[in-house]
Amino acid sequence: MKAIVARETGPPSVMTWTDMEPPRPAPDECVVKVEACGACMHEVLVRRGDRAQGTGFPIIPGHEVVGEVVEIGAAVVDFAVGDRVVANQRQRVCGKCRECRTGRETRCPRKVFLGDIGLNGGYAELVAVSDGSLVKVPPGITSPHVAIASCAIGTQLNALRDVAHLEIGETVLVTGAGGGVGLHAIQLAKASGARVVAQTTSPEKVEAVRQAGADEILLVERGADYSKDVMEATAGRGCDIVLENVGAASFLSSIKTVALHGRLVLVGEVQKVPPPVEVDLVGWRGRDITIHSAASTTRRQLEDVLTLIERGLVTPVVTDTLPMSEAARAHEILESGSATGRILLVPDTAA
Numbered sequence: 001m002k003a004i005v006a007r008e009t010g011p012p013s014v015m016t017w018t019d020m021e022p023p024r025p026a027p028d029e030c031v032v033k034v035e036a037c038g039a040c041m042h043e044v045l046v047r048r049g050d051r052a053q054g055t056g057f058p059i060i061p062g063h064e065v066v067g068e069v070v071e072i073g074a075a076v077v078d079f080a081v082g083d084r085v086v087a088n089q090r091q092r093v094c095g096k097c098r099e100c101r102t103g104r105e106t107r108c109p110r111k112v113f114l115g116d117i118g119l120n121g122g123y124a125e126l127v128a129v130s131d132g133s134l135v136k137v138p139p140g141i142t143s144p145h146v147a148i149a150s151c152a153i154g155t156q157l158n159a160l161r162d163v164a165h166l167e168i169g170e171t172v173l174v175t176g177a178g179g180g181v182g183l184h185a186i187q188l189a190k191a192s193g194a195r196v197v198a199q200t201t202s203p204e205k206v207e208a209v210r211q212a213g214a215d216e217i218l219l220v221e222r223g224a225d226y227s228k229d230v231m232e233a234t235a236g237r238g239c240d241i242v243l244e245n246v247g248a249a250s251f252l253s254s255i256k257t258v259a260l261h262g263r264l265v266l267v268g269e270v271q272k273v274p275p276p277v278e279v280d281l282v283g284w285r286g287r288d289i290t291i292h293s294a295a296s297t298t299r300r301q302l303e304d305v306l307t308l309i310e311r312g313l314v315t316p317v318v319t320d321t322l323p324m325s326e327a328a329r330a331h332e333i334l335e336s337g338s339a340t341g342r343i344l345l346v347p348d349t350a351a
Contacts, residue, residue, distance in 0.1 A: 002348065003124030004327045007058040009049030012328035012335075015061070015123075017348075023120055023128035027075035028092075032085060032129055035350070036144035036321075037122035038064030039330040039343040040151055040180070041270065046116055047331065055116045061327070062122025062345070063089045063114040065129070066137065066147040076131045084137040085129075087122070088150045088302050090114055092130035105132070106158075106296040123327050125347050135302050138310045145316035148180065148342045149305045153314060154297030156185040157305055159243055159265045160192065163294045168193035170240035173230060173257055175250050177214065178205025180342035181268060183317045185243050186212040191313045194241075197233050199226055199250075208340045212317070223249065227256035234259075243267055248274035255280075258289045266293040317341035323348045 003020045025031050043061040045051040065087040069079050079085065093100050093108040100108050115121025120128055137146055160166045172189040176182045177198035189196045190213040198214035200206065201222040209217050216233045220226040230253075231238060238259030244251060247269030258264050284291075297305075308314040319341040322330050330343045 001125040002324070003060045003119070004062075004324060005058055005060055005119065006047055009047060009057065012047070012331040015047065015328050015331070017325035017327075020060070020119060020124065022126050025071055025073040025128050026130070027073040028130050028132070029073045029128045030069045030076060030079050030085070030131060030134060031071035032065060032067040032087070032127050032134075033070045034065055034122060034125055034127055034347060035067040036065075036147040037062040037324070037345045038148040038151065039327065039334060039345055040064060041334055042151070043115065044331050044334050054113055056118065058119060059115060059117060060119050060121035060124050060127075061115045062124070062127075063087065063116075064147045064151050065114070065122040065127060066144055067127075070126070079131055079134060079136070085134045086137055086146055086149055086302070086306070087114060087127075087129050088133045088135060088299055089296055090133045091120060091128075093132055095132050103298055103300060106298055123324055123345060132299075135299055135306065138306055140310045141306065143316070144344065144346065145318045146306070146309060147344060148316050148318065149309065150297045150302045152180045152342055153184040153188070153316065154301045154305045155267060155294060156181060156188050156243065157301050158297055159267050159294035160185065160188055160241065162301065163292045164241045164263045164265050166192050166194060166241055169195075171195045171197065171234055171237070171259070173197045173199065173239040173242045173254065174214070174245065175199045175243065175254055176245035176268065177209045177212075177217075178202050178340055179245065180317065180339065181245050183208060183212045183341055184314065185245070186214050187314045191308065197230055197239060199230070202337070202340075204338070205340045208317070208319075225253045227253045230257040238262060241265065246270055248277055251277050255284070258287065261288050264289065264291045266291070318344045320344070321346060
């Protein structure tokens with residue numbers, strides 16, 4: 001088979017399109033013929049060496065996969081050859097620990113993130129994924145864009161519904177609103193009956209943010225304090241929920257916008273070594289706010305995302321599709337910050 005391989009950390013050029021031995025399934029694995037794989041900033045951080053924990057080179061990157069099962073291991077009972085499936089970001093979880101048994105497999109201490117270690121990831125024609133990390137795609141969803149359902153959409157569903165417990169009528173601030181994560185957060189919040197204030201630093205992304213459903217759009221300079229703009233847009237009340245998709249670079253602005261009894265959820269971090277942030281314990285306690293984090297997506301959350309997509313309540317936003325052999329170009333676009341929505345990689349035979 002053909003695959004993108006990075007044998008060491010470095011610039012996009014370390015990724016090469018090369019011949020590889022096809023994967024053989026472990027007893028609990030399915031071999032999936034890849035239809036499409038999303039290109040995510042996570043892979044950029046791993047490839048650069050910015051995210052070393054849980055990684056090991058050489059690697060085939062990629063964790064946002066949709067495709068068809070072409071071979072199953074001897075112990076697989078829930079999937080069959082011919083099933084169309086989407087991966088839940090991880091190659092496997094143990095399925096036996098307390099976290100897995102209580103539906104919180106994102107916290108499994110023995111989880112292996114797909115594409116982070118070893119020569120088995122989504123930037124390939126074939127990938128092996130455990131049956132505990134796959135979900136069947138409903139027959140009503142035919143678009144390859146569903147590849148990004150787990151990471152770009154499911155993580156935001158996790159943050160909004162299951163971590164922040166969004167209620168109808170609340171106001172949500174989405175930072176980094178023009179990216180692949182932010183645009184889906186807007187859609188999910190609107191589908192849940194929220195008012196959305198969206199923050200972006202890119203004039204080129206304003207229209208996409210508007211189309212996603214944002215009620216208020218704040219175009220601010222990179223690094224500028226936008227808290228006053230948010231407070232003005234909310235008549236001085238602030239936001240019930242703040243989805244912090246950027247990280248330390250915007251945290252200080254975001255925390256100022258959290259309303260009384262509000263919740264801030266840390267979702268993303270774009271810097272290798274985030275700078276320390278100031279802590280105002282007295283002020284935060286006096287507003288009775290809480291700070292949470294949301295990491296990844298459970299199988300149940302992914303199933304719910306697929307239901308939302310099938311019903312037309314959320315639409316995966318893919319703004320560019322490239323042949324898999326051009327993965328380096330996709331990474332260059334991601335690193336430039338110019339990507340609006342997600343970039344999709346497809347096998348060269350389908351490009």
